[in-house]
Amino acid sequence: DTAVSQTPKYLVTQMGNDKSIKCEQNLGHDTMYWYKQDSKKFLKIMFSYNNKELIINETVPNRFSPKSPDKAHLNLHINSLELGDSAVYFCASSQLAGQETQYFGPGTRLLVL
Amino acid sequence: DQQVKQNSPSLSVQEGRISILNCDYTNSMFDYFLWYKKYPAEGPTFLISISSIKDKNEDGRFTVFLNKSAKHLSLHIVPSQPGDSAVYFCAAGVSGNTPLVFGKGTRLSVIA
Numbered sequence: 360d361t362a363v364s365q366t367p368k369y370l371v372t373q374m375g376n377d378k379s380i381k382c383e384q385n386l387g388h389d390t391m392y393w394y395k396q397d398s399k400k401f402l403k404i405m406f407s408y409n410n411k412e413l414i415i416n417e418t419v420p421n422r423f424s425p426k427s428p429d430k431a432h433l434n435l436h437i438n439s440l441e442l443g444d445s446a447v448y449f450c451a452s453s454q455l456a457g458q459e460t461q462y463f464g465p466g467t468r469l470l471v472l
Numbered sequence: 473d474q475q476v477k478q479n480s481p482s483l484s485v486q487e488g489r490i491s492i493l494n495c496d497y498t499n500s501m502f503d504y505f506l507w508y509k510k511y512p513a514e515g516p517t518f519l520i521s522i523s524s525i526k527d528k529n530e531d532g533r534f535t536v537f538l539n540k541s542a543k544h545l546s547l548h549i550v551p552s553q554p555g556d557s558a559v560y561f562c563a564a565g566v567s568g569n570t571p572l573v574f575g576k577g578t579r580l581s582v583i584a
Contacts, residue, residue, distance in 0.1 A: 401574065401576055402563075402574035404571035404572065449515050460521065461518070463516045465513065466513070
Protein backbone atom coordinates (compact mmCIF):
# COMPACT_ATOMS: atom_id res chain seq x y z
CA ASP A 360 0.00 0.00 0.00
CA THR A 361 1.34 3.40 -0.97
CA ALA A 362 1.48 5.70 2.04
CA VAL A 363 2.13 8.97 0.21
CA SER A 364 1.30 9.05 -3.49
CA GLN A 365 1.82 11.73 -6.10
CA THR A 366 0.48 12.14 -9.61
CA PRO A 367 1.79 12.50 -12.18
CA LYS A 368 5.22 10.94 -11.76
CA TYR A 369 6.57 12.78 -14.80
CA LEU A 370 5.39 16.05 -16.26
CA VAL A 371 6.81 17.68 -19.38
CA THR A 372 5.27 20.97 -20.42
CA GLN A 373 5.88 24.24 -22.20
CA MET A 374 6.77 27.56 -20.63
CA GLY A 375 3.74 29.62 -19.75
CA ASN A 376 1.45 26.66 -19.11
CA ASP A 377 -0.45 26.03 -15.89
CA LYS A 378 -0.12 22.60 -14.28
CA SER A 379 -1.13 20.78 -11.10
CA ILE A 380 0.50 18.04 -9.09
CA LYS A 381 -1.65 15.98 -6.74
CA CYS A 382 -0.65 14.40 -3.46
CA GLU A 383 -2.56 12.03 -1.23
CA GLN A 384 -1.56 10.32 2.02
CA ASN A 385 -3.38 7.42 3.65
CA LEU A 386 -1.45 7.52 6.92
CA GLY A 387 -3.99 9.63 8.78
CA HIS A 388 -1.40 12.36 9.27
CA ASP A 389 -2.38 15.92 10.10
CA THR A 390 0.50 17.71 8.38
CA MET A 391 1.53 17.70 4.73
CA TYR A 392 4.42 19.36 2.92
CA TRP A 393 5.72 20.23 -0.51
CA TYR A 394 9.47 20.17 -1.17
CA LYS A 395 11.43 21.12 -4.26
CA GLN A 396 14.68 19.37 -5.19
CA ASP A 397 16.48 21.52 -7.70
CA SER A 398 19.41 20.78 -10.00
CA LYS A 399 21.83 21.32 -7.14
CA LYS A 400 20.07 18.46 -5.31
CA PHE A 401 18.97 20.53 -2.32
CA LEU A 402 15.63 19.52 -0.85
CA LYS A 403 13.88 22.73 0.15
CA ILE A 404 10.56 23.14 1.89
CA MET A 405 7.98 25.13 -0.04
CA PHE A 406 4.78 24.80 1.96
CA SER A 407 3.38 23.02 4.96
CA TYR A 408 -0.27 22.49 5.85
CA ASN A 409 -1.65 21.30 9.16
CA ASN A 410 -5.27 20.18 9.13
CA LYS A 411 -5.89 22.03 5.87
CA GLU A 412 -4.36 25.25 7.17
CA LEU A 413 -1.18 26.79 5.83
CA ILE A 414 1.52 26.90 8.53
CA ILE A 415 4.72 27.30 6.53
CA ASN A 416 5.12 29.30 3.37
CA GLU A 417 8.74 29.73 2.41
CA THR A 418 9.81 32.29 -0.14
CA VAL A 419 8.04 30.83 -3.12
CA PRO A 420 6.72 32.81 -6.12
CA ASN A 421 3.00 33.57 -6.09
CA ARG A 422 2.69 31.40 -9.19
CA PHE A 423 2.79 28.42 -6.81
CA SER A 424 -0.45 27.87 -4.94
CA PRO A 425 -1.09 24.89 -2.67
CA LYS A 426 -4.61 23.68 -2.13
CA SER A 427 -5.70 21.31 0.63
CA PRO A 428 -9.30 20.11 0.13
CA ASP A 429 -8.97 17.84 3.18
CA LYS A 430 -6.14 16.76 5.45
CA ALA A 431 -5.33 13.73 3.29
CA HIS A 432 -4.69 15.80 0.18
CA LEU A 433 -2.34 18.63 -0.67
CA ASN A 434 -2.21 19.64 -4.30
CA LEU A 435 0.24 22.05 -5.88
CA HIS A 436 -0.87 24.32 -8.71
CA ILE A 437 1.73 26.20 -10.71
CA ASN A 438 0.77 29.08 -13.02
CA SER A 439 2.81 30.45 -15.91
CA LEU A 440 5.51 27.82 -15.70
CA GLU A 441 9.10 28.99 -16.17
CA LEU A 442 12.26 27.11 -17.14
CA GLY A 443 13.57 27.45 -13.58
CA ASP A 444 10.59 25.53 -12.24
CA SER A 445 12.10 22.34 -13.66
CA ALA A 446 12.85 20.17 -10.64
CA VAL A 447 11.64 17.18 -8.70
CA TYR A 448 8.75 18.02 -6.38
CA PHE A 449 8.21 15.83 -3.32
CA CYS A 450 5.14 15.69 -1.18
CA ALA A 451 5.52 14.52 2.42
CA SER A 452 3.39 14.06 5.51
CA SER A 453 3.87 13.72 9.25
CA GLN A 454 1.58 13.06 12.19
CA LEU A 455 2.24 16.44 13.72
CA ALA A 456 4.11 19.54 12.64
CA GLY A 457 7.54 20.06 14.10
CA GLN A 458 9.68 17.28 15.50
CA GLU A 459 8.13 14.44 13.59
CA THR A 460 9.39 11.99 11.04
CA GLN A 461 8.18 12.91 7.60
CA TYR A 462 7.11 10.33 5.03
CA PHE A 463 7.81 11.24 1.43
CA GLY A 464 6.05 10.49 -1.82
CA PRO A 465 7.97 9.19 -4.86
CA GLY A 466 8.37 12.63 -6.41
CA THR A 467 7.09 14.35 -9.55
CA ARG A 468 9.73 15.14 -12.14
CA LEU A 469 8.74 18.39 -13.83
CA LEU A 470 10.50 19.51 -16.99
CA VAL A 471 9.60 22.88 -18.46
CA LEU A 472 10.68 23.37 -22.08
CA ASP B 473 23.28 29.92 2.98
CA GLN B 474 23.81 26.24 3.64
CA GLN B 475 22.81 25.55 7.21
CA VAL B 476 23.31 21.81 6.73
CA LYS B 477 26.35 20.65 4.80
CA GLN B 478 27.31 17.25 3.51
CA ASN B 479 30.73 17.91 2.09
CA SER B 480 31.29 14.50 0.52
CA PRO B 481 29.11 14.08 -2.57
CA SER B 482 30.01 10.41 -2.81
CA LEU B 483 31.54 7.54 -0.87
CA SER B 484 32.54 4.02 -1.89
CA VAL B 485 32.87 1.25 0.66
CA GLN B 486 33.47 -2.47 0.40
CA GLU B 487 30.74 -4.82 1.52
CA GLY B 488 31.14 -5.79 5.16
CA ARG B 489 33.14 -2.68 6.07
CA ILE B 490 31.95 0.39 7.93
CA SER B 491 30.39 3.33 6.07
CA ILE B 492 30.70 6.73 7.74
CA LEU B 493 28.66 9.60 6.37
CA ASN B 494 29.27 13.05 7.75
CA CYS B 495 27.14 16.13 8.19
CA ASP B 496 27.93 19.59 9.55
CA TYR B 497 25.49 22.29 10.55
CA THR B 498 25.76 25.96 11.38
CA ASN B 499 22.54 26.78 13.22
CA SER B 500 22.99 26.17 16.95
CA MET B 501 19.20 26.31 17.38
CA PHE B 502 18.76 22.92 15.68
CA ASP B 503 17.62 20.44 18.29
CA TYR B 504 16.84 17.35 16.28
CA PHE B 505 18.54 15.66 13.39
CA LEU B 506 17.50 12.97 10.94
CA TRP B 507 19.01 10.81 8.25
CA TYR B 508 17.02 9.89 5.18
CA LYS B 509 17.92 7.36 2.53
CA LYS B 510 16.90 7.77 -1.09
CA TYR B 511 16.92 5.28 -3.94
CA PRO B 512 16.68 6.50 -7.56
CA ALA B 513 13.17 7.49 -8.67
CA GLU B 514 11.84 7.16 -5.13
CA GLY B 515 11.19 9.62 -2.33
CA PRO B 516 13.48 9.84 0.70
CA THR B 517 12.73 7.33 3.44
CA PHE B 518 13.39 7.95 7.09
CA LEU B 519 16.32 6.04 8.52
CA ILE B 520 17.23 7.26 11.99
CA SER B 521 17.05 10.41 14.09
CA ILE B 522 18.65 11.91 17.16
CA SER B 523 17.63 14.61 19.58
CA SER B 524 20.13 17.20 20.76
CA ILE B 525 19.87 15.84 24.31
CA LYS B 526 21.62 12.67 23.16
CA ASP B 527 24.98 12.06 21.57
CA LYS B 528 24.28 8.63 20.14
CA ASN B 529 21.34 6.67 18.80
CA GLU B 530 21.54 3.14 17.50
CA ASP B 531 19.14 1.10 15.40
CA GLY B 532 20.47 -2.20 14.17
CA ARG B 533 23.33 -1.62 11.76
CA PHE B 534 22.79 2.15 11.85
CA THR B 535 24.20 4.48 14.49
CA VAL B 536 24.05 8.26 14.50
CA PHE B 537 26.54 10.25 16.55
CA LEU B 538 26.03 13.89 17.46
CA ASN B 539 28.82 16.24 18.54
CA LYS B 540 27.08 19.46 19.48
CA SER B 541 30.22 21.42 20.28
CA ALA B 542 31.55 20.69 16.79
CA LYS B 543 28.09 21.00 15.20
CA HIS B 544 28.73 17.69 13.54
CA LEU B 545 26.85 14.46 13.16
CA SER B 546 27.71 11.23 11.47
CA LEU B 547 25.92 8.10 10.37
CA HIS B 548 27.72 4.80 10.76
CA ILE B 549 26.56 1.74 8.89
CA VAL B 550 28.17 -1.51 9.89
CA PRO B 551 28.46 -3.92 8.27
CA SER B 552 27.71 -2.22 4.95
CA GLN B 553 25.61 -4.16 2.47
CA PRO B 554 25.09 -3.66 -1.29
CA GLY B 555 21.45 -2.76 -0.59
CA ASP B 556 22.68 0.24 1.39
CA SER B 557 23.81 1.86 -1.87
CA ALA B 558 21.71 5.02 -2.08
CA VAL B 559 21.85 8.76 -1.49
CA TYR B 560 21.82 9.69 2.19
CA PHE B 561 20.41 13.05 3.26
CA CYS B 562 21.12 14.66 6.59
CA ALA B 563 18.35 16.95 7.88
CA ALA B 564 18.05 19.20 10.88
CA GLY B 565 15.22 21.08 12.53
CA VAL B 566 14.10 23.19 15.45
CA SER B 567 11.21 21.87 17.55
CA GLY B 568 7.94 23.50 16.64
CA ASN B 569 6.40 24.46 13.34
CA THR B 570 9.67 25.08 11.57
CA PRO B 571 10.78 23.36 8.39
CA LEU B 572 13.46 20.72 8.19
CA VAL B 573 16.66 21.83 6.49
CA PHE B 574 18.30 19.22 4.30
CA GLY B 575 21.87 18.75 3.13
CA LYS B 576 22.72 18.00 -0.51
CA GLY B 577 23.14 14.31 0.12
CA THR B 578 26.00 11.82 -0.10
CA ARG B 579 25.84 8.98 -2.60
CA LEU B 580 27.00 5.76 -0.96
CA SER B 581 28.13 2.88 -3.12
CA VAL B 582 28.72 -0.43 -1.38
CA ILE B 583 30.83 -2.68 -3.55
CA ALA B 584 30.39 -6.42 -3.30
